[in-house]
Amino acid sequence: MTTKLREVDVVIVGLGWTGGILAKELAESGLKVVALERGAPRTSENDYSLPNIRDELRYVVRHDLMQNTARDTLTVRNNPTQEALPMRRLGSFLPGEVVGGSGVHWSGHTWRWTDMEFKIRSNYEERYGKKFIPDDMTIQDWGITYAELEPYYEKFEYTAAVSGKAGNINGKIQAGGNPFEAPRAREYPLPPLTPILASEMFSDAARNAGYHPFPRPSANASQPYTNPDGSKFGGCQYCGYCQRFGCEANAKGSPHMTVIPIVMRNSNFELRTHSWVTRVVKDNDGKRVTGVTYTNVLNGEEFEQPATMVLLCAYAINNVHLMLLSGIGTPYDPVAQKGVIGKNYCYQTGAGATLFFEGKYFNPFMSAGGSNATIDDFNINWEFDRGPHNFVGAYNVNGGFNTALPIGYRPVPSGTPQWGSEWKRATAKWYQTAMTIGASGSVMSNRYNCYDLDPTYRNAFGQPLMRMTFDYKANEHRMGTHAAQVINDIAKSMNPTKLNPAVARTNPWTVVPYQSTHNTGGTIMGTNPGDSALNKYLQSWDCHNLFVVGANVFPHNASYNPTGPVGALAYWTADAIKNRYVKNPGPLVAA
Amino acid sequence: MRNSFRAAAGLGLMLSMTAAAQAGGDAARGEARFQDCAACHKLEAGSNDVGPSLHGIFERKAGTLADFRYSPAMKRSGISWTPETLDKFITEPQAMVPANRMPYAGMANPDDRADLIAYLQKTSK
Numbered sequence: 001m002t003t004k005l006r007e008v009d010v011v012i013v014g015l016g017w018t019g020g021i022l023a024k025e026l027a028e029s030g031l032k033v034v035a036l037e038r039g040a041p042r043t044s045e046n047d048y049s050l051p052n053i054r055d056e057l058r059y060v061v062r063h064d065l066m067q068n069t070a071r072d073t074l075t076v077r078n079n080p081t082q083e084a085l086p087m088r089r090l091g092s093f094l095p096g097e098v099v100g101g102s103g104v105h106w107s108g109h110t111w112r113w114t115d116m117e118f119k120i121r122s123n124y125e126e127r128y129g130k131k132f133i134p135d136d137m138t139i140q141d142w143g144i145t146y147a148e149l150e151p152y153y154e155k156f157e158y159t160a161a162v163s164g165k166a167g168n169i170n171g172k173i174q175a176g177g178n179p180f181e182a183p184r185a186r187e188y189p190l191p192p193l194t195p196i197l198a199s200e201m202f203s204d205a206a207r208n209a210g211y212h213p214f215p216r217p218s219a220n221a222s223q224p225y226t227n228p229d230g231s232k233f234g235g236c237q238y239c240g241y242c243q244r245f246g247c248e249a250n251a252k253g254s255p256h257m258t259v260i261p262i263v264m265r266n267s268n269f270e271l272r273t274h275s276w277v278t279r280v281v282k283d284n285d286g287k288r289v290t291g292v293t294y295t296n297v298l299n300g301e302e303f304e305q306p307a308t309m310v311l312l313c314a315y316a317i318n319n320v321h322l323m324l325l326s327g328i329g330t331p332y333d334p335v336a337q338k339g340v341i342g343k344n345y346c347y348q349t350g351a352g353a354t355l356f357f358e359g360k361y362f363n364p365f366m367s368a369g370g371s372n373a374t375i376d377d378f379n380i381n382w383e384f385d386r387g388p389h390n391f392v393g394a395y396n397v398n399g400g401f402n403t404a405l406p407i408g409y410r411p412v413p414s415g416t417p418q419w420g421s422e423w424k425r426a427t428a429k430w431y432q433t434a435m436t437i438g439a440s441g442s443v444m445s446n447r448y449n450c451y452d453l454d455p456t457y458r459n460a461f462g463q464p465l466m467r468m469t470f471d472y473k474a475n476e477h478r479m480g481t482h483a484a485q486v487i488n489d490i491a492k493s494m495n496p497t498k499l500n501p502a503v504a505r506t507n508p509w510t511v512v513p514y515q516s517t518h519n520t521g522g523t524i525m526g527t528n529p530g531d532s533a534l535n536k537y538l539q540s541w542d543c544h545n546l547f548v549v550g551a552n553v554f555p556h557n558a559s560y561n562p563t564g565p566v567g568a569l570a571y572w573t574a575d576a577i578k579n580r581y582v583k584n585p586g587p588l589v590a591a
Numbered sequence: 592m593r594n595s596f597r598a599a600a601g602l603g604l605m606l607s608m609t610a611a612a613q614a615g616g617d618a619a620r621g622e623a624r625f626q627d628c629a630a631c632h633k634l635e636a637g638s639n640d641v642g643p644s645l646h647g648i649f650e651r652k653a654g655t656l657a658d659f660r661y662s663p664a665m666k667r668s669g670i671s672w673t674p675e676t677l678d679k680f681i682t683e684p685q686a687m688v689p690a691n692r693m694p695y696a697g698m699a700n701p702d703d704r705a706d707l708i709a710y711l712q713k714t715s716k
Contacts, residue, residue: 044631049641050692051662224626234630237694249694250630250641257630 002293002302008032011292011307013277013322014314016101017563018549018570020255020263021159022311024229025574027268031582034305036275036294038314039098044257048104048246056407059244065105067095067315071276071297072459074317076511078471079448080334086457086465092347092510093517094244095315099273100256102315102517103563107243107369107402108219108252110162110567111560112153114182116380116394118142120556123382124392133392134475138337138344138445139556143527143536146182149568152575154185156567157217160253161225161233163370164188164217178214178374180381190222193236195400198362198435199373202399205494211375216398218370219253219563231258242369243403252369274298278461280310280326280546289328289546295461308585309545309577313570316552317451320345320522321466324453329523329533329542334448334469340533342452344445344521345468346557349476349505350395351484352438354411355496361432364404372400378486379559391479393442395559397487399435411436413498437491439483439502440516445556446473451522471509480504518562520554528591535589537576538569544587549573615702621710624703627695634714642693648672648715653688664690674708681707 009031012019019035027033042048042065058064067073067090075084096102116123120139124132133139166187167177192215195203203213220242221233236251250257263269277294281304291306312319323341324331330339378384379394386392411434412426443449454467472480484502491499526532529541538553540546549570551562576588631641638644643659654666668688670676680687681704683697698704 045640049631050694224630226626226629232626232630234695235627237696239694248641 002304004304005306007291007306007308008034009307010034010309010311011036011305012311012313013292014038014101014312014318015099015255015260015271016096016313016315017103017255017567019101019311019313020103020259021567021570022313022549022574022577023269024259024263024266025571025578027263027266029578029582030268032268033263034270034272034307036277036292036305037099037271037273038276038297039096039101039273041271041273042098042100042104042246042256044246044248044250048248050248053245053248054239054241056405059105060405060408063090063094065096065098065244065246066090067097070460072461072465074321074466074468075454075457076468076470078469078508080469084454084467084469087511091512092515093519094514095317095517098256099260099271100246100254103255104246105244106252106254106517106563108160108162109370109561109563110157110160110164110217110219111564112146112182112184112568113558113560113565114380115146116382117556117558118144118146120392128387132387134473136447136473137392137475138447139392140526140531142525142555143532144525149565149572150182150185152568152571153564155571156564158189159227159229159231159258160219160567161190161221161227161251162188162217162219162253163190163193163222165192165215167214176214178376179212180376180379182380188217189227190225193218193220193222193368193371194238195373196362196367196371197360199371199400201435201494202437202490203373205490206373206375206397206399209490209493211377213373213375216370216372216374216400218368220368220370221251221253227258229258229262231262236368238366238368238371240365240367240403240405242367276461277314277322278325278463280312280322280328282326282328282543287543289543309547309581312546312548313550316519316522316550317466317468319548319550319552320451323523323533323548324451324466325463328540328546331452332450334450337447340524340529340531342450342522343533344524344555345449345451345470346443346445346520346554347470347509348443348516348518348557348559349441349472349480350439350515351441351480351487351502351504352436353487353491353502354434354436354500355491355494356411356413356430356433356498357435358433358497362401362435363432364401364409364434365406367401367404369402372398372402374398378483389478389482391475391482392444393475393479393559395439395441395479395483397437397439397483397490399437401435414500433497437487437502439480439487440559440561441476441479441483442559443472443557444475445521472505477504477506480506518551518557520551520557520562522552523548524555525553526555535587537588538573539576539581539588541587541591545585547573547577616705616709618706618709618713621706621708624698624707625710627698627707645711645715648677648711649674662690662692664688665692674712677708677711678704
């Protein structure tokens with residue numbers, strides 16, 4: 001039996017960065033907001049303070065802050081000829097499942113995606129001609145510009161305590177920053193983190209090779225900080241437990257210690273945890289949504305929460321799943337290339353080298369989430385000519401450490417046995433002497449990389465699992481090969497004692513080892529309902545009182561981490577709702 | 592009354608003994624230094640956060656608030672918090688109380704510490 005609750009103005013599904021930002025902004029504007037979070041309430045003081053944190057078994061092996069795959073997971077396959085099988089244990093990516101979402105366990109890397117992404121098809125067609133883009137590559141312009149998002153990037157960076165060095169302020173190139181970045185109106189809120197030896201060595205080598213290294217911007221407060229909302233940050237202690245952990249020093253910008261505690265004090269807001277949303281309810285005419293149904297996962301009780309407005313702010317994959325389960329919009333068909341929901345699923349690729357220097361002590365146990373240096377010479381540098389290399393997209397290269405775990409981080413030279421006394425000797429010998437240089441690469445959308453509902457497997461609520469069909473294509477293989485070459489050239493110039501060289505990912509993608517939690521697309525934004533699910537304000541083309549927020553709106557995936565534009569777009573959407581939609585409910589863009 | 596008498600006596604002691612470190616302590620400047628602490632410590636009574644409330648810190652022994660989970664190291668330390676012991680502690684917390692759980696590397700500058708302690712003396716009562 002489903003209990004129907006009293007209607008509220010806004011129901012938000014998922015309380016991480018996007019849900020937290022929208023909840024705070026909309027509750028402060030006077031709207032009555034209810035947030036439904038599938039996970040448990042967690043706070044820094046009760047859960048992430050010592051000795052509850054720094055537990056590799058609990059957080060890394062047992063995924064304490066992540067989605068419970070016994071309740072819901074997805075099935076995966078590389079192409080439509082295969083039978084998809086359920087991912088029974090988290091691997092390649094780690095969706096969060098607590099108050100604060102993945103914003104609790106992220107590393108904090110915060111980038112500004114530029115018009116190189118937002119106008120991708122126009123850019124490549126203009127420079128290289130239409131034929132340069134393969135027929136099956138379904139990239140398209142986003143319908144938004146960097147100039148529109150700039151103030152919202154800044155708002156997110158100042159909220160999340162991003163430490164970094166500007167490379168371009170109002171068109172003026174700044175020494176020490178990223179010279180390729182798009183112009184920003186002002187400096188980062190905090191100076192960069194203290195570089196570690198590995199990132200300094202990488203920076204020197206990159207500079208000698210003619211590249212332009214700069215400190216990676218990260219929401220790890222380099223010094224104590226109070227953000228514009230009054231949230232207080234401690235200074236990062238370089239404890240080494242960043243990615244996959246909550247921050248014990250309140251130094252990592254996270255929704256659970258910024259926007260969420262603020263909205264929790266607002267009488268317009270209510271949070272219900274352990275609430276698993278099963279469906280968005282459509283109005284009879286299908287033009288509006290009327291609320292959501294959810295199950296209390298502690299006792300199985302079912303509820304319907306009516307609302308004037310529904311905001312999907314769950315993890316990117318779960319947002320798309322809810323759209324498919326609720327029958328909103330036309331599901332994407334990769335054969336006919338019709339429909340939009342599930343279209344343009346993208347991931348990221350990469351390559352990495354490990355360098356061993358006998359006699360060096362890198363102290364890998366000491367690092368921050370963002371204690372790396374990066375080069376963007378092959379990324380947002382449009383001067384880099386992709387023509388001779390025949391690929392669309394980009395990669396950034398970085399050197400340093402991020403969460404080198406005391407148990408899990410075991411660098412040994414290639415050829416070392418994987419267990420036994422020889423391995424033990426090697427891991428003791430090389431642990432202190434290793435550093436990495438890695439590339440993070442974009443993945444262009446492809447007609448066959450997509451989501452739909454699985455025909456066989458169901459979740460704990462009896463609903464079809466999400467099915468993911470994904471593989472890297474020749475474009476990504478070519479880019480990975482180029483990246484591996486650049487990495488290996490830099491690595492060799494540093495004269496390491498031993499080198500495990502970078503190798504491009506050309507084997508089929510597999511869901512088993514962890515790679516990156518940067519899943520994008522599925523309900524993409526765009527300029528018209530024919531090829532996108534949402535308009536530029538992340539408003540559903542089908543139901544105007546439904547907004548879908550998160551990396552699921554990206555029409556393709558860049559080399560950068562997604563949280564910068566995810567946070568910026570949440571503030572952008574909040575403004576569109578507060579300033580325009582509430583005054584005149586209806587489509588914000590004419591279809 | 593007794594507390595204010597003690598504070599006055601303590602001030603005299605400081606001027607003679609650790610003048611360089613603490614006599615110049617400026618509570619107004621110390622408010623800015625408290626930024627280092629404020630993400631985890633509150634000054635209101637009973638308001639524990641990631642760290643214990645600092646209300647009344649100079650009137651208690653280390654590790655004794657009943658409703659805060661201290662490290663065994665802090666509970667065993669036997670420290671009575673005074674401007675002098677707090678100065679020593681925040682210089683390098685792990686040196687004075689090894690294995691305590693405060694994730695803070697320390698405040699190296701003695702003038703900064705003096706300002707912070709002056710601020711805490713004023714606001715923790």
